[in-house]
Amino acid sequence: MAEIIYPRMAVIGCGLIGSSIIHAARAAGVVGQVTVADASAQSRERIEALGFADLVTADPAEAARDADLVVFAVPVMAMGEAARAAASAMKPGATITDVGSVKAVVSEALSEAVPDSVFVVPGHPIAGTEQSGPDAGFAELFQNRWIILTPQAREDDPYLEAVQRLADFWTALGSNVERMDEKHHDLVLAVTSHLPHLIAYNIVGTAADLEGVTQGEVMKYSAGGFRDFTRIAASDPTMWRDVFLANREAVLEILGRFTEDLQALSRAIRWAEGDKLFELFSRTREIRRGIIAAGQESAEPNFGRDHRSADPDTKPQ
Amino acid sequence: MAEIIYPRMAVIGCGLIGSSIIHAARAAGVVGQVTVADASAQSRERIEALGFADLVTADPAEAARDADLVVFAVPVMAMGEAARAAASAMKPGATITDVGSVKAVVSEALSEAVPDSVFVVPGHPIAGTEQSGPDAGFAELFQNRWIILTPQAREDDPYLEAVQRLADFWTALGSNVERMDEKHHDLVLAVTSHLPHLIAYNIVGTAADLEGVTQGEVMKYSAGGFRDFTRIAASDPTMWRDVFLANREAVLEILGRFTEDLQALSRAIRWAEGDKLFELFSRTREIRRGIIAAGQESAEPNFGRDHRSADPDTKPQ
Numbered sequence: 001m002a003e004i005i006y007p008r009m010a011v012i013g014c015g016l017i018g019s020s021i022i023h024a025a026r027a028a029g030v031v032g033q034v035t036v037a038d039a040s041a042q043s044r045e046r047i048e049a050l051g052f053a054d055l056v057t058a059d060p061a062e063a064a065r066d067a068d069l070v071v072f073a074v075p076v077m078a079m080g081e082a083a084r085a086a087a088s089a090m091k092p093g094a095t096i097t098d099v100g101s102v103k104a105v106v107s108e109a110l111s112e113a114v115p116d117s118v119f120v121v122p123g124h125p126i127a128g129t130e131q132s133g134p135d136a137g138f139a140e141l142f143q144n145r146w147i148i149l150t151p152q153a154r155e156d157d158p159y160l161e162a163v164q165r166l167a168d169f170w171t172a173l174g175s176n177v178e179r180m181d182e183k184h185h186d187l188v189l190a191v192t193s194h195l196p197h198l199i200a201y202n203i204v205g206t207a208a209d210l211e212g213v214t215q216g217e218v219m220k221y222s223a224g225g226f227r228d229f230t231r232i233a234a235s236d237p238t239m240w241r242d243v244f245l246a247n248r249e250a251v252l253e254i255l256g257r258f259t260e261d262l263q264a265l266s267r268a269i270r271w272a273e274g275d276k277l278f279e280l281f282s283r284t285r286e287i288r289r290g291i292i293a294a295g296q297e298s299a300e301p302n303f304g305r306d307h308r309s310a311d312p313d314t315k316p317q
Numbered sequence: 318m319a320e321i322i323y324p325r326m327a328v329i330g331c332g333l334i335g336s337s338i339i340h341a342a343r344a345a346g347v348v349g350q351v352t353v354a355d356a357s358a359q360s361r362e363r364i365e366a367l368g369f370a371d372l373v374t375a376d377p378a379e380a381a382r383d384a385d386l387v388v389f390a391v392p393v394m395a396m397g398e399a400a401r402a403a404a405s406a407m408k409p410g411a412t413i414t415d416v417g418s419v420k421a422v423v424s425e426a427l428s429e430a431v432p433d434s435v436f437v438v439p440g441h442p443i444a445g446t447e448q449s450g451p452d453a454g455f456a457e458l459f460q461n462r463w464i465i466l467t468p469q470a471r472e473d474d475p476y477l478e479a480v481q482r483l484a485d486f487w488t489a490l491g492s493n494v495e496r497m498d499e500k501h502h503d504l505v506l507a508v509t510s511h512l513p514h515l516i517a518y519n520i521v522g523t524a525a526d527l528e529g530v531t532q533g534e535v536m537k538y539s540a541g542g543f544r545d546f547t548r549i550a551a552s553d554p555t556m557w558r559d560v561f562l563a564n565r566e567a568v569l570e571i572l573g574r575f576t577e578d579l580q581a582l583s584r585a586i587r588w589a590e591g592d593k594l595f596e597l598f599s600r601t602r603e604i605r606r607g608i609i610a611a612g613q614e615s616a617e618p619n620f621g622r623d624h625r626s627a628d629p630d631t632k633p634q
Contacts, residue, residue, distance in 0.1 A: 101541075126538045129618030130605075140623065145540055178537075188534050191524050193541025199516055200542070202582055204601040206575045207508050217505050219607040220495075223462055224418075224443045224510025225517070225549050227614045230605035232542045237598035244586045244594055255583055258523045259576070265519055266572055269561045277561055281554035284521040288447075288547035290536040297544045301446030303620040306457065 005169045006095075007032040010067035012060050012082050013074030014038045014047055015236070016128060017099045019137025021071060022052050024173040027139040037063035037086070038134075039074075046134045060086035067091065069169070072098040072110070077242040080109035092117035095162045099125055101189060101239070102246040103150045103182040111152070119162035123149045124185065125175060126193070132236040143174035144295055150182035190250035195258060197232050197240055198251065204233040322486045323412075324349040327384035329377050329399050330391035331355045331364055332553070333445060334416045336454025338388060339369050341490040344456040354380035354403075355451075356391075363451045377403035384408065386486070387435075389415040389427070394559040397426035409434035412479045416442055418506060418556075419563040420467045420499035428469070436479035440466045441502065442492060443510070449553040460491035461612055467499035507567035512575060514549050514557055515568065521550040 009031045011018045018036070025031040035055040038044050047056050057063050064070045064086035074082050079098055090096070096118050100106040107122045114120060127145035129136065147170040151163045167177045180188075207218045207226065218226065244251055268276040291297045298304050326348045328335045335353070342348040352372040355361050364373050374380050381387045381403035391399050396415055407413070413435050417423040424439045431437060444462035446453065464487040468480045484494045497505075524535045524543065535543065561568055585593040608614045615621050 126541045128541075129623075131618050136618070146537055148538070184529075188530050188538055189541060191527060191530050192535055192538040192543040195523075196520065196542035196546055198582065199520060199579075200545075201598055201601050202579050203513065203516060203575060204604050205597050206512075206571075206578045208600065208604060209578075210508060210571075210574065212501075213505050213508050215604070215607065218509055219604065219611045219613065220463055221443045221465075221505055221509040222608045222611075223613050224445075224506060225513035226509040227605075227608050228517075228545055228549055229513055230601070230608055230614070231620065232545055233598075233601040234605040235598075237595050237602075240598050241591050241594040245589055245591055248586055248589070251586060252583065254523075254527075255579075255586075257527065258520060259579065259583075261523045261526075262516075262519050262572075262576065265515065266569065266576075269565055269568060269572075272562055272565070274558050274562055277558040278554050280522050281518055281550075281552075281557050283525065284518050284547070284550040285554075287521050287525060287532065287536065288544075288551040290532065291539045291544050291547055294536045294539075296536065296540050297547070298622040300622070301448050301453070303548065303622040305615040305617070305620040305622070306446075 002029045002172055004032050005030040005165060005172065006069040008035070008067045008069075009033070010035045010037070010063040010070045010086075011053075012037045012063060012070065012072045012086060013078075014043060014053075014134050015073065016132050016136040017125065018071065018073035019047070019050075019052065019134040020139070020141040021073070021099070021173070023137055023139035024142055025169070026052070028172040028174075030169055030172045031069075035063040035067065043134050050134060061089035065089040065091075068094055069166070070094060070096050072096070072100070075239045075242040076100040076102045076106050076246045079106045080113055083110050083113035087114050090114060090118050093158075094118045095166055096120045097123045097166055099123060101193060101243045103148075103185045105246040107150060107152070107182050119159055121149055121151050121163050121166050122182065123147055123166065123170070124189070125170070128235075130231050130234040132239075140174070142170070145175055146178055147175040148178050148180050148185055150180055150185050186247050186250045187254075190247060190254045194243055194247055194251050195254050197235060198244065198255065199258070200229040200233040201240070203229050319346045319489055321349050322347040322482060322489065323384075323386040325352070325384045325386075326350070327352045327354070327380040327387045327403075328370075329354045329380060329387065329389045329403060330395075331360060331370075331451050332390065333449050333453040334442065335388065335390035336364070336367075336369065336451040337456070337458040338390070338416070338490070340454055340456035341459055342486070343369065345489040345491075347486055347489045348386075352380040352384065360451050367451060378406035382406040382408075385411055386483070387411060387413050389413070389417070392556045392559040393417040393419045393423050393563045396423045397430055400427050400430035404431050407431060407435050410475075411435045412483055413437045414440045414483055416440060417563075418510060418560045420465075420502045422563040424467060424469070424499050436476055438466055438468050438480050438483050439499065440464055440483065440487070441506070442487070445552075447548050447551040449556075457491070459487070462492055463495055464492040465495050465497050465502055467497055467502050503564050504567045504571075507564060507571045511560055511564055511568050512571050514552060515561065515572065516575070517546040517550040518557070520546050
């Protein structure tokens with residue numbers, strides 16, 4: 001077992017990511033006691049039943065009391081309120097972090113809410129599934145995935161040590177650690193995560209609302225490509241509403257680029273410009289090869305799912 | 318073993334789909350001899366090496382000679398030429414089919430090219446992977462997937478028998494058979510396959526061309542959603558160029574709807590209309606549940622790929 005990094009860890013908001021952090025940190029042996037605060041009575045009941053926390057409460061302050069690390073894992077627009085609720089109980093010298101998908105807004109909200117005696121180190125693990133809630137968590141979620149830390153602009157040793165300790169914690173959970181300016185994070189993630197979710201939600205919505213094609217047909221023939229989009233369009237609605245509200249500017253900027261490119265593609269189809277289509281369709285392959293080479297994707301055809309969905313019980317008709 | 322349905326089958330164009338049909342038909346025991354024509358010398362060499370065909374040739378007529386079933390599995394805009402090249406050798410009473418993703422254009426091209434003495438029954442298996450070429454094929458590809466047949470508007474018994482025989486063939490390969498009007502097929506597939514591919518190609522292209530975000534960053538942080546899109550954007554460029562040229566009207570119509578919806582979503586973000594976002598993000602979940610219930614998708618989080626990509630050899634740094 002590794003050495004304990006945080007004798008007491010509090011997780012405020014215990015859904016997919018919060019519960020996965022607890023499982024991963026326990027598996028790595030880097031935490032002692034774990035306390036959890038969650039606003040949902042139903043979630044608290046599940047967490048009690050699953051038994052992975054030493055204390056489960058509705059009160060962020062009760063969970064944060066005496067904690068060496070406080071992890072906020074609530075939707076990004078709820079971070080400020082949760083941090084304010086926990087602030088009075090925070091131990092001087094504690095590290096305060098989060099897992100939000102937007103960093104500038106959250107960093108400001110956390111910094112404003114907590115006392116000067118704690119160290120605020122915002123973070124974002126680039127990992128997840130389309131499922132939500134405390135039952136969805138698992139210890140391997142962060143294996144070989146990136147965690148981006150967006151530390152504050154301060155250079156004092158105690159703060160730098162707190163940042164390093166948090167980096168060590170994530171390394172122990174299997175992650176690769178990157179440090180980044182928060183504004184740049186929000187732009188990069190607008191491309192690699194927020195726009196893809198927006199597009200996926202949109203196309204699934206469009207398909208659901210057509211008159212000439214039934215929802216049953218959309219479902220039956222979804223293996224032609226559509227089903228891929230439905231995975232991320234099944235992600236948690238509250239979390240994603242908040243992401244788009246919190247990262248509005250970067251998302252609208254990237255969406256503008258996407259729309260511009262789509263208009264050009266539409267025009268190429270209308271005028272039967274096959275060469276333009278072929279050129280784009282050829283160079284997009286390289287990006288996937290790069291992602292597979294970077295260890296961020298399965299190299300198996302169809303994500304490998306063909307070998308898992310052949311259950312005869314699910315055969316229609 | 319099942320009874321042989323076609324004593325001699327010719328496959329014209331032997332990539333992912335063509336080779337999968339051969340593997341599946343052999344595994345099911347429903348074909349006798351198998352002949353293959355492919356225009357690519359490199360592909361012919363691989364097919365010879367893989368050894369799944371009884372005859373490999375560059376000449377469609379040589380492959381089609383005496384065949385009871387001729388399957389055209391070339392890009393949709395190449396169907397007419399391939400059929401013309403094979404027409405003179407076709408046996409009276411043979412069934413002529415294809416696997417193209419667009420049906421109106423292909424149906425017309427096939428019908429014009431072949432003699433009246435054969436039965437043209439266009440088809441489209443809703444199955445595939447992002448890989449191409451004769452090495453990519455496998456016998457299980459069509460298991461529990463839909464095959465859409467778009468028969469001609471004729472009611473004579475010999476034709477109806479030929480359609481039924483082809484349906485039996487696909488059933489033996491593990492598919493579920495549906496018959497559909499070709500125009501309706503092209504609209505349905507514009508939604509469930511063509512638009513998703515267009516959007517995926519577009520977003521990957523947009524991400525590759527940004528100034529503020531590097532391709533390396535896009536690859537590293539792709540697990541936030543982007544990587545899902547790169548799978549279908551890695552599909553065969555020639556095939557997909559042809560699909561968009563051949564199904565232009567339906568694709569542009571559906572793309573218009575998508576763009577309209579995207580503008581509304583963009584406006585909701587700009588004006589911070591959280592309720593509108595939440596409403597859309599909530600109802601898209603249902604569609605995925607339907608697809609999983611219909612047996613067309615893996616129910617596992619992240620398509621189940623998390624349990625396969627944990628190879629430590631691929632860990633970056």
